[in-house]
Amino acid sequence: MEWSSERLRVHSKYPFRIARPGGSVSGRNVDRVIVRCLHDGTIGMGEASPVPYYGETLDTVEHVVQQLNRDASLIGDDLYAVSEIVRRLVDRFDQHRAAVSAIDAALHDWIGQKLGIPVWRLLGLSMRNVPATSMSIGLDEPEVMVERVREASGFSALKIKVGTDRDEETLALIREAVPEAKLRLDVNEGWTPDEALDRIEALSRFSPEFIEQPIPAGHLDDLRRIHEQSPIPIYADEDVVCPEDILRLQGCVSGVNIKLVKCGGIREALRMIHLSRAADLKIMLGCMAETSLGIAAAVSISSLVDLVDLDGHLLLSDEPFGALTLDGDRVLCHDAPGFGLSVRPDL
Ligand SMILES: [Mg+2]
Known part of the structure; x- marks a missing residue:
C-alpha cells in the first residue's frame, strides 16, 4: 500500500469574499492537496481543502499523509474497515481533519472501485432524495x-x-x-x-x-x-x-x-x-x-x-x-x- 499527495491549483471564477477576516479567496488561485491510495492495483483518491482558520495548511496535510507510509499501523491491513481506520486517524490527528477527510475519501473511492459500485451505494444511500443545492x-x-x-x-x-x-x-x-x-x-x-x-x-x-x-x-x-x-x-x-x-x-x-x-x-x-x-x-x-x-x-x-x-x-x-x-x-x-x-x- 502506498500513500501519496500532490498539490493541485485550480481557479475560482470570481474573487470570493466573506465577512470573516482571512476567510476569503484572495485572487483566483485555489490550492488543494489530492491524496492517493495505491493498493492492489487500484488508486483511490480524495481531496483536502485545508482552511487556516481551522489550523490546517497544504504543508500540514502533506505531513499527515507522509505519516501513513511511515507508520503502517495507522491504516492497518484491512482497507475496508474504514470506520476503525478513521477512528485511529482522528485520535492521532485531531487537529488535522481536512487531511483525515481526504484519506477517508480516498478509502471510500478505493472500496467503491473494488466493489464496482458508487460510494453512495456502498453507504446504503441513493441519489433520489438529494435536496437542491444553494x-x-x-x-x-x-x-x-x-x-x-x-x-x-x-x-x-x-x-x-x-x-x-x-x-x-x-x-x-x-x-x-x-x-x-x-x-x-x-x-x-x-x-x-x-x-x-x-x-x-x-x-x-x-x-x-x-x-x-x-x-x-x-x-x-x-x-x-x-x-x-x-x-x-x-x-x-x-x-x-x-x-x-x-x-x-x-x-x-x-x-x-x-x-x-x-x-x-x-x-x-x-x-x-x-x-x-x-x-x-x-x-x-x-x-x-x-x-x-x-x-x-x-x-x-x-x-x-x-x-x-x-x-x-x-x-x-x-x-x-x-x-x-x-x-x-x-x-x-x-x-x-x-x-x-x-x-x-x-x-
Ligand atoms: Mg458559513
Missing part, C-alpha cells in the same frame, strides 16, 4: 452581487454572504431581482453579540430562510440568547466542527452546517448527522471551494440532510475531475464506481 454569492459591491444573483437564476436557493454596512442595500436589490428565491444569509461571524439582534431585525424584512453564524464562534451563551429571540432561524457553521460540538449546540441554534473538511470526512459526518437528528437540529451539508472530487464525497451522503450547500466546484473555472452532474439545481454523483471520476489527471 448557490453562493460572495461579498462584493451591491451591483456586482445582483449580477451574480442573475447568473444563478437556475437555483431556487441562494447563499448570500452578508456582514457589511451595505447588507440592507444589497438585499433590497437582490429581492427585487429574485422575489421568489430562498435567501440563506451567511454572516461568517461578522456581527458582535450586542448588535446581532438589531441586524437580524433589520434583515428580516427580506424573509431569509435562516441566518448563519451571526457572531464569532465560541460565544454559546450569546448564541443561545440570539437564537431564542430571533424571528429568523439561526444556524451554526464556524461553531460546529466535529461530532462533539453537536450536543453543545443543542438549544443554541436551529440547525448546523456540517462540512467534511471540518469534521474529518464521510464517517465523522455520518456521526454528526445522527447526533443532529437526535438533538432535533436541522442539518445543512456545506463545503469549501473544492473540485468535484471533494464535493462528491459530500454529495454521496447528501440524501440524509435537510439543506444542501454543495456548490464549491461550480465556483471554479477549471474544475478537473468531472465527478458530478447538475440536474436542475440538484448536484448528483454519477452511477459509477467509487466517486466516478471521469477524468483522472496523472498528477
Whole structure:
C-alpha cells in the first residue's frame, strides 16, 4: 500500500469574499492537496481543502499523509474497515481533519472501485432524495452581487454572504431581482453579540430562510440568547466542527452546517448527522471551494440532510475531475464506481 499527495491549483471564477477576516479567496488561485491510495492495483483518491482558520495548511496535510507510509499501523491491513481506520486517524490527528477527510475519501473511492459500485451505494444511500443545492454569492459591491444573483437564476436557493454596512442595500436589490428565491444569509461571524439582534431585525424584512453564524464562534451563551429571540432561524457553521460540538449546540441554534473538511470526512459526518437528528437540529451539508472530487464525497451522503450547500466546484473555472452532474439545481454523483471520476489527471 502506498500513500501519496500532490498539490493541485485550480481557479475560482470570481474573487470570493466573506465577512470573516482571512476567510476569503484572495485572487483566483485555489490550492488543494489530492491524496492517493495505491493498493492492489487500484488508486483511490480524495481531496483536502485545508482552511487556516481551522489550523490546517497544504504543508500540514502533506505531513499527515507522509505519516501513513511511515507508520503502517495507522491504516492497518484491512482497507475496508474504514470506520476503525478513521477512528485511529482522528485520535492521532485531531487537529488535522481536512487531511483525515481526504484519506477517508480516498478509502471510500478505493472500496467503491473494488466493489464496482458508487460510494453512495456502498453507504446504503441513493441519489433520489438529494435536496437542491444553494448557490453562493460572495461579498462584493451591491451591483456586482445582483449580477451574480442573475447568473444563478437556475437555483431556487441562494447563499448570500452578508456582514457589511451595505447588507440592507444589497438585499433590497437582490429581492427585487429574485422575489421568489430562498435567501440563506451567511454572516461568517461578522456581527458582535450586542448588535446581532438589531441586524437580524433589520434583515428580516427580506424573509431569509435562516441566518448563519451571526457572531464569532465560541460565544454559546450569546448564541443561545440570539437564537431564542430571533424571528429568523439561526444556524451554526464556524461553531460546529466535529461530532462533539453537536450536543453543545443543542438549544443554541436551529440547525448546523456540517462540512467534511471540518469534521474529518464521510464517517465523522455520518456521526454528526445522527447526533443532529437526535438533538432535533436541522442539518445543512456545506463545503469549501473544492473540485468535484471533494464535493462528491459530500454529495454521496447528501440524501440524509435537510439543506444542501454543495456548490464549491461550480465556483471554479477549471474544475478537473468531472465527478458530478447538475440536474436542475440538484448536484448528483454519477452511477459509477467509487466517486466516478471521469477524468483522472496523472498528477
Ligand atoms: Mg458559513
